[in-house]
Amino acid sequence: xxxxxxxxxxxxxxxxxxxxxxxxxxxxxxxxxxxxxxxxxxxxxxxxxxxxxxxxxxxxxxxxxxxxxxxxxxxxxxxxxxxxxxxxxxxxxxxxxxxxxxxxxxxxxxxxxxxxxxxxxxxxxxxxxxxxxxxxxxxxxxxxxxxxxxxxxxxxxxxxxxxxxxxxxxxxxxxxxxxxxxxxxxxxxxxxxxxxxxxxxxxxxxxxxxxxxxxxxxxxxxxxxxxxxxxxxxxxxxxxxxxxxxxxxxxxxxxxxxxxxxxxxxxxxxxxxxxxxxxxxxxxxxxxxxxxxxxxxxxxxxxxxxxxxxxxxxxxxxxxxxxxxxxxxxxxxx
Ligand code: TYM
Numbered sequence: 192x193x194x195x196x197x198x199x200x201x202x203x204x205x206x207x208x209x210x211x212x213x214x215x216x217x218x219x220x221x222x223x224x225x226x227x228x229x230x231x232x233x234x235x236x237x238x239x240x241x242x243x244x245x246x247x248x249x250x251x252x253x254x255x256x257x258x259x260x261x262x263x264x265x266x267x268x269x270x271x272x273x274x275x276x277x278x279x280x281x282x283x284x285x286x287x288x289x290x291x292x293x294x295x296x297x298x299x300x301x302x303x304x305x306x307x308x309x310x311x312x313x314x315x316x317x318x319x320x321x322x323x324x325x326x327x328x329x330x331x332x333x334x335x336x337x338x339x340x341x342x343x344x345x346x347x348x349x350x351x352x353x354x355x356x357x358x359x360x361x362x363x364x365x366x367x368x369x370x371x372x373x374x375x376x377x378x379x380x381x382x383x384x385x386x387x388x389x390x391x392x393x394x395x396x397x398x399x400x401x402x403x404x405x406x407x408x409x410x411x412x413x414x415x416x417x418x419x420x421x422x423x424x425x426x427x428x429x430x431x432x433x434x435x436x437x438x439x440x441x442x443x444x445x446x447x448x449x450x451x452x453x454x455x456x457x458x459x460x461x462x463x464x465x466x467x468x469x470x471x472x473x474x475x476x477x478x479x480x481x482x483x484x485x486x487x488x489x490x491x492x493x494x495x496x497x498x499x500x501x502x503x504x505x506x507x508x509x510x511x512x513x514x515x516x517x518x519x520x521x522x523x524x525x
Contacts, residue, residue, distance in 0.1 A: 196227070196228055196229040197227075197228050197229070197335040197336065198228060198229045198230075198231070198332055198333055198334045198335050198336075198366070199221075199224055199225075199228035199229070199230045199231070199334060199335070199336050199337070199338065199371075200230075200231045200232075200233070200328060200329050200332045200334035200336075200337055200368070201217060201221055201231075201232055201233075201337055201338050201339060202232065202233035202234070202235040202238075202275065202325075202328055203217065203218075203234065203235065203256060204235050204236075204238050204239050204391075205234050205235070205236050205239050205249060205252040205253040205255075205256045206239045206242065206244070206249075206252070206391060206392065207252070207390075207391030207392050208252075208391060208401045208402070208403065209256065209259060209391065209401065209402045209403075210379075210389050210390065210391055210399040210400060210401055210402070211379060211389060211399070211400035211401075211402065211439065211471065211475075212340065212376075212378075212379035212388060212389035212390070212399070213340075213391070213402075214263070214402055214474075214475075215373075215375070215376030215379055215439065215442040215443070216339070216340030216341075216373065216376050216377055216378065216379060217338060217339055217340055218259075218260070218263050219263070219373070219376065219442070220338045220371065220373045221260075221263070221265060221338055222263055222264040222265060224336070224338060224371070225264075225265055225266070225269065225270050226269075228335075228336065230265075230269070230270040230271065231270075231271045231273075231332045231334070231503060231506075232260055232265060232270055232271065232272045232273075233272075233273055233274070233275045233328060233503075234253050234256045234257045234260075234272075234273070234274050234275065235275045235324075235325075235328065236249065236253045236274055236275055236276045237275045237276050237281060237282070237324060238275070238321060238324060238325070239253075240317065241306070241315065241317040241318040241321050242306065242310055242313065242318070243310075243313060253274060254492070257272060257273075257274065257492070257495075257496065258482060258485050258486060258492055259402065259478075259482060260272050261481075261485055261492075261495070262478050262479075262481040262482035262485055263478055264478075267495040267498075267499060271499050271502045271503050271506075272495060272499050273496070273499040273500045273502075273503045274496065274500065275328065277496070277500035277503075277504075278500060278503045278504045278507050279504075280327075280331055280504065280507035280508055280510075280511045281324065281327050281328055281331065281507070282324075282327075283511055284327040284330065284331055284507075284510070284511055284514060285320070285323050285324045285326075285327040287514055287515070287518060288323050288326055288327055288330070288353055288357075289320060289323050291353055291356055291357055291360075292320075292322075292323050292326075292349070292353055296349055296352065297319055297320065297322060297323075297349075299345075300321075300322055300345060300346070300349070301345060302321070302322075302342070302345070302346070303318060303319060303321065303322075306318055322345075322346045322349050322350070323353070325346050325350060326346075326349065326350040326353045326354070329347075329350050329368050330350065330353075330354055330365045330366075330368075330510065331506070331507040331510045331511065332503075332506055332507065332510070333365065333366040333510060334366065334368045335366055335368060335369065336368065336369050336370075336371045337350075337368050337369070337370055337371060338370075338371040338372075338373070339370055339371070339372070340372070340376075340377050340378060340379075341372060341377045341378045342378065342388060343370070344370055344372070347368065347370040350368060351367055351368065354366075354367050354368070355367060357514075361517040361518070362517070364510075364513060364514060364517055365510075373442070375438060375441045375442035376438060376439070376441075376442030378438075379435065379438060379439060379442075380431065380435040380438075381393060381395075381398040381399065382397060382398055382399070382400070382412055382413070382415070382416040382417065382435075383395055383397055383398040383415075383416075383417055384398065384417065385417060385431035385432040385434070385435045386431060397412050397415055400412055400413075400471060402475060402478065402479075403479060403482065404475075406472045406476070409468055409471055409472050409475070410465065410468040410469070410472065412468075413436075413464045413465070413467050413468035413471070414461075414464055414465070414468070416432065416436060416464060417432045418430075418432040418433055418436070418460050418464075419432055419433065421433075422459070422460070424437070424451075424452060424455040424456070424458065424460075424463055425452055426448035426449075426451070426452055433460075433463075436463065436464065436467045437451050437452070439467055439470075439471065440466065440467045440470055443467075443470040443471055443473070443474045444470050
């Protein structure tokens with residue numbers, strides 16, 4: 192709790208171009224919740240280097256991502272939007288939390304297993320302790336709520352376990368955070384293989400809608416989306432392709448799956464896919480227009496980066512000092 196508002200923390204990696212999954216699963220909810228909470232939204236560039244990055248590309252993507260947060264509707268005057276690497280408390284708290292996290296717990300993380308399989312030539316310690324850095328992110332700001340997609344649930348659970356373990360030893364130091372999963376769009380699947388989540392790192396560009404794709408590209412990708420031969424638009428497990436498209440449609444329009452089923456009753460897949468594409472274009476167009484304007488205003492974005500890093504560091508430092516004291520580090524001499 193900061194003042195009379197509860198605290199919200201979330202972050203995204205600046206790895207690859209943001210997809211519709213990131214938007215519907217996370218960013219859209221961030222905007223919806225931003226008035227209600229004291230919010231911290233981080234571009235988690237430190238997490239990004241757990242897999243090899245080209246430095247210039249990472250820098251450019253981090254800036255694009257930070258600008259996208261603002262273009263999506265987060266006001267940097269009210270929300271603290273900052274680069275994780277600009278607040279050194281994240282790394283410092285992570286070290287301490289590493290000493291309160293078990294190898295066995297980290298071994299169970301499915302994201303670690305997936306990424307280790309994908310990057311077999313670079314299974315580094317950072318990849319293994321990635322969830323501990325995520326715990327440090329969240330706990331530094333004493334977050335009450337963390338809006339994420341379903342794929343991050345396991346990381347939220349380990350964060351809660353680490354916080355609880357620390358509190359049991361040292362008293363009420365950390366707020367125990369809750370995940371916030373949106374009603375629609377919490378797991379958007381690939382347009383080419385509806386058994387896989389839509390991912391920034393997918394090699395097939397037709398599998399993902401990128402937030403900065405132009406309208407023609409978006410419509411074309413939806414036209415090519417994998418469906419089935421059932422010829423009925425029903426929200427059910429047996430039709431994962433159709434269900435995913437309905438999820439996207441509902442997340443973009445605010446309709447329920449039942450309402451959408453009724454709307455498309457008796458219609459063909461071609462017409463349905465076009466309607467989904469148009470709904471997505473309708474949601475992304477205003478964001479893209481704001482993005483184009485913001486990208487021209489270098490001085491404004493620079494100011495946001497500077498001011499918000501200071502604000503974040505102020506809050507983060509308070510928690511870090513408390514934790515350092517609890518574990519027995521010597522007091523600073525002023
Ligand atoms: P990242 O960058 O992979 O994803 C950012 C957010 O997008 C959500 N998401 C999806 N939601 C629905 N459908 C999809 N296909 C989809 N793909 C991604 C993710 O759940 C996430 O909410 N480890 C985190 C970043 C992070 C973080 C944090 C998040 C670092 N520290 C602290 C919350 C709090 C990650 O890699 O997200």
